[in-house]
Amino acid sequence: MENISLLRVAIFGGTHGNEMSGITLVNLWIKNGKEIQRKGVETKPFITNPRAVEKCTRYVDTDLNRAFTTENLSAPSGDDLPYEVKRAQQINEIFGPKGSPDAYDVIFDLHNTTSNMGCTLILESCMFVQLLRRLYVMQKAIAPDSCPVLLTEHPLLKYSTSRSVAKHPIGLEVGPQPQGVLRSNIFESMRVVLKHALDFIELFNEGLEFPPCSVDVFRVWDKMDYPRDTNGNIIAMVHPNLQDCDWEPLNPGDPMFQMFDGTTVRYEGVGTVYPTFINEAAYYEKQQAFVTTRRETLVAGAIKKA
Amino acid sequence: MENISLLRVAIFGGTHGNEMSGITLVNLWIKNGKEIQRKGVETKPFITNPRAVEKCTRYVDTDLNRAFTTENLSAPSGDDLPYEVKRAQQINEIFGPKGSPDAYDVIFDLHNTTSNMGCTLILESCMFVQLLRRLYVMQKAIAPDSCPVLLTEHPLLKYSTSRSVAKHPIGLEVGPQPQGVLRSNIFESMRVVLKHALDFIELFNEGLEFPPCSVDVFRVWDKMDYPRDTNGNIIAMVHPNLQDCDWEPLNPGDPMFQMFDGTTVRYEGVGTVYPTFINEAAYYEKQQAFVTTRRETLVAGAIKKA
Numbered sequence: 001m002e003n004i005s006l007l008r009v010a011i012f013g014g015t016h017g018n019e020m021s022g023i024t025l026v027n028l029w030i031k032n033g034k035e036i037q038r039k040g041v042e043t044k045p046f047i048t049n050p051r052a053v054e055k056c057t058r059y060v061d062t063d064l065n066r067a068f069t070t071e072n073l074s075a076p077s078g079d080d081l082p083y084e085v086k087r088a089q090q091i092n093e094i095f096g097p098k099g100s101p102d103a104y105d106v107i108f109d110l111h112n113t114t115s116n117m118g119c120t121l122i123l124e125s126c127m128f129v130q131l132l133r134r135l136y137v138m139q140k141a142i143a144p145d146s147c148p149v150l151l152t153e154h155p156l157l158k159y160s161t162s163r164s165v166a167k168h169p170i171g172l173e174v175g176p177q178p179q180g181v182l183r184s185n186i187f188e189s190m191r192v193v194l195k196h197a198l199d200f201i202e203l204f205n206e207g208l209e210f211p212p213c214s215v216d217v218f219r220v221w222d223k224m225d226y227p228r229d230t231n232g233n234i235i236a237m238v239h240p241n242l243q244d245c246d247w248e249p250l251n252p253g254d255p256m257f258q259m260f261d262g263t264t265v266r267y268e269g270v271g272t273v274y275p276t277f278i279n280e281a282a283y284y285e286k287q288q289a290f291v292t293t294r295r296e297t298l299v300a301g302a303i304k305k306a
Numbered sequence: 307m308e309n310i311s312l313l314r315v316a317i318f319g320g321t322h323g324n325e326m327s328g329i330t331l332v333n334l335w336i337k338n339g340k341e342i343q344r345k346g347v348e349t350k351p352f353i354t355n356p357r358a359v360e361k362c363t364r365y366v367d368t369d370l371n372r373a374f375t376t377e378n379l380s381a382p383s384g385d386d387l388p389y390e391v392k393r394a395q396q397i398n399e400i401f402g403p404k405g406s407p408d409a410y411d412v413i414f415d416l417h418n419t420t421s422n423m424g425c426t427l428i429l430e431s432c433m434f435v436q437l438l439r440r441l442y443v444m445q446k447a448i449a450p451d452s453c454p455v456l457l458t459e460h461p462l463l464k465y466s467t468s469r470s471v472a473k474h475p476i477g478l479e480v481g482p483q484p485q486g487v488l489r490s491n492i493f494e495s496m497r498v499v500l501k502h503a504l505d506f507i508e509l510f511n512e513g514l515e516f517p518p519c520s521v522d523v524f525r526v527w528d529k530m531d532y533p534r535d536t537n538g539n540i541i542a543m544v545h546p547n548l549q550d551c552d553w554e555p556l557n558p559g560d561p562m563f564q565m566f567d568g569t570t571v572r573y574e575g576v577g578t579v580y581p582t583f584i585n586e587a588a589y590y591e592k593q594q595a596f597v598t599t600r601r602e603t604l605v606a607g608a609i610k611k612a
Binding site for chain 2: 028057183239
């Protein structure tokens with residue numbers, strides 16, 4: 001049985017300055033933290049990119065949620081660094097250092113998406129199978145709504161997220177919500193998931209033991225770009241049959257894009273994939289129309305606090 | 307009977323650089339204008355704010371769609387002017403001058419909103435009742451979908467829009483669509499309305515006469531801000547009962563906002579209003595949670611081309 005402790009927990013909002021649910025919740029909790037206090041746990045709400053929040057823009061110089069690379073974190077500090085790189089170094093000092101025993105135990109990073117992803121928990125690794133167990137509890141806790149788990153562990157795709165500073169990084173992605181908009185339904189969903197996650201951590205720290213279990217996850221498989229002309233201009237849209245169908249199976253031959261002249265582009269991959277982040281606003285600049293995933297069942301061992 | 311002519315028609319996209327349907331359609335039509343060509347009509351597709359489009363942002367220095375004031379249009383040109391003011395002067399030269407006989411007959415200005423407004427036609431004045439007649443035809447043309455008409459004529463609220471350069475300005479607002487996202491359903495709706503509008507102009511120029519009729523419109527009544535604390539921070543969200551309910555009646559006592567502590571703020575105005583632009587992303591900075599309107603029936607006289 002593995003032993004871990006979950007004593008220091010941070011809640012990040014505003015890693016992207018136009019994703020309003022996390023920004024609003026974290027600002028509320030900075031003013032009054034009663035709602036996120038749990039016995040035996042230090043919970044710290046924190047706005048990670050305050051300048052982007054002020055401007056209501058995703059970022060100022062560069063995407064903070066891709067800025068936590070070893071290179072950036074070890075760069076000599078100076079005024080010529082992009083704002084988000086300086087900010088990453090500060091965050092790493094407060095909540096890290098990344099990869100060290102001093103790092104925070106858990107960081108929940110609160111995000112919104114324009115995609116119809118519901119409440120998605122994003123895990124960066126299945127090394128810590130205990131995390132999966134925790135997620136499983138959360139999944140149950142917010143039933144009857146489903147709470148898919150996206151596992152971003154991939155041999156080629158590296159994200160260097162803000163939350164990666166913690167020992168156990170957890171992204172919470174809730175949508176659909178336009179950038180710069182606060183919707184009450186999305187706000188309440190995020191609030192409920194966080195409540196159950198913190199309740200779990202309290203139970204865990206009280207010594208409650210959780211037996212082994214199996215967990216269904218969607219593992220990142222590939223990225224799919226929009227069709228483009230030779231100048232790089234987008235020449236098609238996500239097909240209406242695929243739009244808003246995050247987490248639903250896409251089979252070879254299924255419609256994927258609709259060209260502006262009305263013709264259909266079909267999926268030609270091998271086997272069934274489960275697309276997500278479909279038509280996310282912020283991913284146009286990343287040449288990404290959606291992410292494909294594969295379903296997997298992972299087995300999580302028993303966990304108990306240290 | 308009034309006599310008018312509709313010979314020069316412009317179609318504006320990108321007045322806001324992150325409203326993707328109009329930008330995409332206008333760029334398609336600049337490459338190949340066959341779809342918008344009509345007998346006896348000069349149709350000019352035009353990107354109004356190319357720098358904002360390039361950055362995928364609403365504007366660079368200031369909102370172009372509020373920049374067409376007499377003061378801006380007559381300001382001495384110079385490098386120190388905000389980008390959008392310079393651009394307004396250029397657009398006024400090409401498609402105006404505003405208020406002059408040389409101005410374009412019609413400008414369709416293509417917009418998207420994050421609000422659930424469907425396809426809305428926006429008129430700035432009911433002085434030109436013939437416009438209403440045209441809109442009525444368009445409304446019928448795109449049936450069974452409804453196509454509400456928003457009349458922004460108001461003694462206090464002045465907009466100074468890009469399209470106001472034309473003799474007959476028509477805004478087309480289609481949603482819901484997040485900023486920076488292109489959705490196929492919204493794209494197709496906009497394309498269909500434009501098709502029918504141009505078809506109508508062709509028929510009109512061929513001498514088809516339209517008898518008098520009555521037209522239902524929503525006239526702008528008031529703006530409603532989010533509840534705020536003494537520091538100006540927003541402390542509530544659009545209530546779930548109101549969210550996405552653009553054009554539906556709001557009666558005194560109906561829920562309007564939901565405070566972050568869960569309490570409800572109710573509408574306390576006099577009589578029924580019809581809210582629209584509910585929770586539009588771009589209107590947070592304008593201190594506007596939604597616009598209220600009143601329903602009116604206007605009578606449009608017969609029209610025939612000059």
